[in-house]
Amino acid sequence: MKMAYIKDMEEWAADFGFSIQVSVRISETDMYGHLNNTVPFIYFEQARAEYFKKIGLMNDWQVPNGETIPVVADLQCDFVKQVFFDENLSIYIKAAEVGNSSVDTHYMAKNEKGEVVFTGRGTLVQISKVTGKGIPWTAEEKSLFVKEKVK
Template sequence: MKEIYTTTVPLRWGDMDQIGHVNNTVYFRCFEQARVEWIDLLPAAIDNNPAYVVIVHTECSFLKELKAPGTVEIKVFAGEVGRSSLVQRYEMRRTDAPDVLVATGSAKMVWVSPDTGRSTPIPDRFKNTLVVG
């Protein structure tokens, strides 16, 4: 797999649930934040292609408990690439314990044409970043 992006996300007191650990939905929000930041790096003006992304499947394996405050690092990898789809894979670690993997996840993204509402080939601006080399 090719690493395509890395970001950090702060954990907030409000991210914790009633038993004092970060709620499982926050893991998905962290993955989403990394995904959106990656998409925003490559605006439609680059190749004049307004296709947008929808998520058709997502999952997370919770490996270690997280508590706030703190910051997590999310690494984004390009997984399987199809005609109109990309599986992004994620690794999450606390920045103060970078050797400890706390979660892994994935999201299958499909590009959609705003004109037809149907899947469309991955825009070149994204496809070019996915080439391993």
């Protein structure tokens, strides 16, 4: 399977520096024990929140009187292998490209054998709570996405 956002799978996979662990719950599976196809998006969200907390961006977004919030502009998942109930997965996230007020995030899930089971990508935009328009990243915020800071 070829994903447009991945040029070289080995190089792409080696570039991740942050991950979380999840265990597939029975409520996340279908009657055959397969992971429901909507659940990876929940895992992506969980990894994204932990990643943003780790690099220091969630602090501003969680302040009730803060001026900006992040919104997901698009999100996709590509399934590589079947995933079943009770499997333990590592969900990886990285900032692939930082724009003016957006960040393109990439995701990778590996099972306990180290096999890639699904991948994904999405764009998150920082917007004004008042106007709903994009708010540019500051130089400091852009620097937070540098992967060495999250390894």
